[in-house]
Amino acid sequence: MQGTVHGVLAVLMVLLATQASLAQAEFTVLDEAQDASSPASSPAPASPADPASPPPICGTKPINIARMGWSSAAIMAEIHARVLAKAFDCKVQVVPGDLATTGSSMGSTGQPAVAPEMWVTRISDVWNGAVKAQMVRPAATTYTEQVFEGWYVPSYVAATHPDVVSGVALQTVLPEIAGGQKVQLISCPVDWGCNIINQNLVHSLKIDELVDIVAPANRFAMDSLIAEAVSKREPFLLYYWQPNAVLAQFNFAQIDLGPYDEDAFKCLAQSNCADPQPSSFGPESVMIALAEWVFTDAPKVAAYFTRASLPTSEMSALLMALNAPGASVETVADQFVAERADIWSAWTGQGGE
Structure with a gap:
């Protein structure tokens, strides 16, 4: 009988201990839930996004x-x-x-x-x-x-014969600047398209009998002819383009070939142009x-x-x-x-x- 009582008491003690553990666990869960809901433990509200930094001046690509x-x-x-x-x-x-x-x-x-x-x-x-x-x-x-192409004359010629810079005046001025002799027109190499244009421009300005067109073999020969003529201070005309070191090295004045005429210039660029008319070089x-x-x-x-x-x-x-x-x-x-x-x-x- 005494053993039975001791057994019952043992069972009751186990049950009481189990209930106490469950109660403690419940209180712990409640405490955690309360902590989570309390303002002090709540995560800080998300701060507004930082304003986007301006793009780099140089961009984001190479x-x-x-x-x-x-x-x-x-x-x-x-x-x-x-x-x-x-x-x-x-x-x-x-x-x-x-x-x-x-x-x-x-x-x-x-x-x-x-x-x-x-x-x-x-x-x-x-x-x-x-x-x-x-x-x-x-x-x-x-x-x-x-406009990068044109005709030029040395400044020492333009200084003494200012009318030479007008293409329409070439008929009158050219005989004066060369003492009645033909004036050299240093053109571009014969296999360049500009050589045809220059020939047709000579026809259009009606100065065929006043100029001697010189077509150098290549760019080097072209520059050599120009340098030699300048060194001798000869009166001459030349075709050239810019930007270019030659036009900076020597002092030239550009000749006014008149306004650009698209149709006239198209004809000037053809070897069989039937009726060449003056025009400046195209843009x-x-x-x-x-x-x-x-x-x-x-x-x-x-x-x-x-x-x-x-x-x-x-x-x-x-x-x-x-x-x-x-x-x-x-x-x-x-x-x-x-x-x-x-x-x-x-x-x-x-x-x-």
Whole structure:
């Protein structure tokens, strides 16, 4: 009997201990729930999102600048790379390029981002396709002038016979400046299209009997003829284009060939032009081309390029500097950035320095 009582008491003690444990567990759960609902233990409300930081001035994509194979375009690429780094702290890479390949790449991938000297009429199909696809667009003209070819006369001739700069006066002036002898017209090589234009211009101005057209064998011979004639201070006319070191090295005055007439000029460019009529050389579209993303991703950089047109006379001076002993495209660009803030600071929109 006594054993039975002890057994019952043992069972009761176990039950009481179990209930106490369950009660403690319940209180613990309630306490945790209360703690979770109390203001002191509630997580801090989410703070409003920080305002988005402004996009970087140089955008979020690489700014690659195409350096074409001819000197003026190479100089412009190096100049823009330096100015963007100096004025905007942009990381810029100069990459090799050419008209067709660069135009196609910009139109399909948006790289390179910049082509500083894009002769768009030379690759019109590629260019027009890229513009239509909204992958590229012009920011500004590369040069402030759009007519790059013309006839010139040495300044020492123009100083004594100022009427020579008028094409319509050549019939009267040419016999005077050469003592009745024929005046040399240094044209371009015979296999260049400009040689046909020059021949037809001579016919249109009715000076066939007054000039002797000289078609040099190549560009080197052309420049040598010009230098030799200048050194002897001979009276002569010449065809040339700009920008070019020759026009900066020697002092020439441009001859006014009259207004540009599109139909007349088309005829001048044909070897069988039946009735040549005077016209100045036609304009050509030379653009600073930007990938479309530059306008949206780096608008300040895009704005820079919309202001970055350069006078052809300034580029001619840079090309002349490139001919100096030891000069390179890079050293010419360095010198321009160091000395010509009067020009490039206007491109940045920051005024003169």
